[in-house]
Amino acid sequence: MAGAPTDRIPLHSIILPVLGVAAWAVVGKAGLGLLALALAAVLLGSVLAAVHHAEVVALRVGEPYGTLILALAVTAIEAGLIISLMLGGDPNPGLMRDSVHAAVMLVLHGLAGACIVVASRRHRDAEFRVDGANSFLAVLIPMATLVLVLPNHLVSSPGPYLSLPQLVFVSLACLALYGAFLFIQTNWHREYFLPVDGGAHAEHARPSGRIAMASAALLVVALSSVVLLAKALAPALEEAVGAVGAPIAVVGVIVAAIVLMPESAAAIRAAARNRLQSSINLALGSAVACIGLTVPAVAVVAWWVGQPLALGISPGQTTLLALSFAVSIITYGTGRTNLLCGIVHLVLAATYVFSVFAP
Template sequence: MAGAPTDRIPPHTIALPVLGVAAWLVFGKAGLGPLAAVLAAVLLGNVLSAVHHAEIVALRVGEPYGTLVLALAVTVIEAGLIISLMLGGDPNPGLMRDSVHAAVMLVMHGLAGVCIVVASWRHRDAEFRVEGANSFLAVLIPMATLVLIYPNHVLGAPGPYLSWTQLTFVSLACLALYAGFLFIQTNWHRDYFLPVGYEGHDGHARPSARMALACFALMCLALFSVVMLAKSLGPALEEGVQAVGAPMAVVGVIIAAIVLMPESAAAVRAAAANRLQSSINLALGSAVACIGLTVPAVAVVAYWAGQPLALGISASQSVLLGLSFAVAIITYGTGRTNLLCGVVHLVLAVTYVFSIFAP
């Protein structure tokens, strides 16, 4: 949230949501061709606009609620993208699995690795609150295990699938874990998630209530634009991936990358300002919200549409996910981290991407 102006709303963040809705209404069903690239650019602009407005609202409500607002905005974008692609193009039962898996791995290693490297490079040793980081891992590990590994070992449905009863239980379990985490984050142990040395402000003037309300309305408009444009662009994205001969799992990676792009910028800015705890809140918070909210939302739509969801990841990816959690436990177990830890996380992020193309 380090770069959001608090005394004005940049004109382009007002124009882009309006342009996005207008583009969808006029050109949204026009098909492929050069128009798809234009709509994709408008979609990316609306992603940035939505998170900018979420940052203003976040600055108004303060920490740790601010990073929670950002995580929820990003989750809405991701769920909207997945649902739009599910309902718009050819059936892809593994789309949610690929997107959630990519979000967890890119957040836990790619984004976290970059933030640790930036913070360590500028401040040598970066500090954070171990209680907050461990709280994120305490819910993220069981969530990811239930959604990505558990389906491979149940008898209710063959392969990587869950029966509807099992999927309902897993969705409710994710919601319960997320609700418990929110209670801890915003009530009993709010101090666990405040940056080290936090004194009730972060150097920014608090936006006015009128500006926060205007940004909230623009954020909702931008989110609506993202979801509807994604539905129009879904077939073009899938055809493009197939045309270059890439695995279909790349679609999930692209979704995760689009969703995490603006939040990543905020996390890196916070790391550069020696506020690694804010970076952790943004990074791990988005992964927790991704599973805790996206999975139940997509499960409801899948049940309504009668589309099965392939959730279980492969055995090799399960091993890599287990290694990822082991490394994360080591990294976040002391309250201090350094350049080496960041390099390790970045190597694991590259390993994950490589494993998609060379399974």
């Protein structure tokens, strides 16, 4: 997270989020047409602004709370985006499943692989704390299994659906796992998630309280801008997916990619500074928060509006998910990783994306 300026707030990081909210208010319910491209550009700018403000706040509070703030912020984006798409437009009972599945796979392989490649390219063997990485996997594996695999093997409801008692139990189990993880991360074993060098190579001083508070407020505006603009762009997105003949699951992949953009930029920047532990905190932390918080939140809204949720993934994707966790256990099992591991993860990320387009 080092690398964010701490003595001032760049003007563009204020203008772009405000412009995004204003643009949504003007054209949010109108036909987009060519405006879709302009709104997409503002959306990207709002994401970059969110990255900056989140990094400033993170530098102020320190590790591991800093990466936790960004993980929770991105989870708020995903939950808000999924809920807004559920309440408007054509029903898509598999949207949450596709988004959560995509977030897990893109984090495990796309983001993690990119961070490992970036760190290894400059420092050969990149180091991190085994206890921290294993703590993430210890909760991520059962969470993903409960949400994405278990529904296909229960008999109370047909196919990939859960009965209401089952959905309540799975949601509570995810919350319990996430709560236990937060307790470990912020209390008993906080040292598991601290940088290997103890933060000795931080490049910027801790920002002042005034700057941090301003960035926290602007972070909320930036995240709101991302959610609102993404909702406004949803019709154009669905039309584009249909026009190219892509499966509907691609919408979930795009949603996951949008909400992971802030953490991806911050994680890769940390990896470039040989702070792979911060990258792991950001990457795996976003996946854990995604399931632990997004699933219960969306489940409550789905129950409230009476919309069913399709959760179980296909047998082929289940096999790929199992392979993903097996490779991740190997990667994070020694406290050191290298370029080969990063390339393996990137290949698996490409395999996942290809399997979505060619199931």
